[in-house]
Amino acid sequence: MIRNRYIFLLLVLLTFPLPVRAGEFRLVPSISAREEYSDNIFLTSDGVKNDFITTVSPAVEVVRKTERLHSSALVRLERIDYMDSRELNATDQTYQGKFRYLATPLLGISAEAGYTRDSRPDRDIGISGLVLSTVPRNRINISLSADDQLSEEMAVLISYAFDKESYDNSRYVDNQSHNVNTGLTHDLGRYFPGLKGRVNLGYSAYVSSGYRNDGLMGTVGFSRDFNELWSILLDGGLRFNWSESSLYGFHYDNHGWGWVGTLTVNRKGERGEGSLSYGREMTAASGVSGMVERDTLTLAVRKKMTEEFSIFCSAGYTTNQSDSAGYFTQAIKERTLRINPGIRYEFSRDIALEASYDYTAIDNLASNTGVVRNLFSIRLYMQHPFLE
Secondary structure: OHHHHHHHHHHHHHHOOOOOOOOEEEEEEEEEEEEEEEOOOOOOOOOOOOEEEEEEEEEEEEEEEOOOEEEEEEEEEEEEEEOOOHHHOEEEEEEEEEEEEEOOOOEEEEEEEEEEEEOOOOOOHHHHOOOOOOOOEEEEEEEEEEEEEOOOOEEEEEEEEEEEEEEOOOOOOOEEEEEEEEEEEEEOOOOOOOEEEEEEEEEEEEEEOOEEEEEEEEEEEEEEEOOOOEEEEEEEEEEEEEEEEEEOOEEEEEEEEEEEEEEEEEEEOOOEEEEEEEEEEEEEOOOOOOEEEEEEEEEEEEEEOOOOEEEEEEEEEEEEEEOOOOOOOOOEEEEEEEEEEEEEEEOOOOEEEEEEEEEEEEEEOOOOEEEEEEEEEEEEEEEOOEOO
């Protein structure tokens, strides 16, 4: 873990240049305090346990902006204390650095590096719909990209991303992945106002103990801004996968086709915003050896009632499916439903109070079990920018 921190600090130093006189420089310390009550802290179907959870999160962010450069660095700690289950107390950590530089008015270069250490069982619920244990996870992510406006109508984006996960427990599988993508966007506004065509090509490689999966992906689609309020994005295509795995002394070679896609509809106004999206992908399942086919449907809305007071609600339905053969070495068949309404009051630009309720229901079809969790929380957030 110490070695991972040194790697991250080196990356931040490389991507966060020293300040110069011109431009904007901000130092933003912040702190949040959250109190939660969960009636199922492990999200299990048996041995259900409830508890109060207190989380205090101090953070410091440094932001540097000039005409051609935008860089930032963030350090955040999360001290998590359980009232009864004190053996679960932990200090989660996040370190992140970002960098974007305009080499020319048309060519931009971006880099990002991060290291996180987390431990909550529900840390991935909102992302993947899957439940983890309280075993700490260490994650390193690095990404590089370049975008170029080739002409008034055409732009290209090339990106590379690296992710590595490791666990402090031999029961969970360490893994790493590489993703390379190229996207081409063409403005079709001369024929259809606000319409842009999109083509994406990608290659990915996922490696864990006794398992490797390679994939090629291609999609076509479009995005369109209908007016100042409404917009849509649609991509769809195919993915070809081939994998090698060693399971119980046997060696498997497999390949096959699948489809991937994304559909997002956005509405953004002065007093509120909302989005409805659906996505299908083949991706890694954290902590296990193998890939899952994931379908995700999400709805998010936020409405500003007054300048200070707003309400919000998000809902999501996620399915994860794999088989113990084929591309996968562990059977996963789960359906997750989440509903999260809440309210927010902003005392000022730098102080806000939130209260929310989170309902989570998980059906594990592989084991024929079900999980329900009710989570109530209240959170106070404060920050104070310096050197603006």
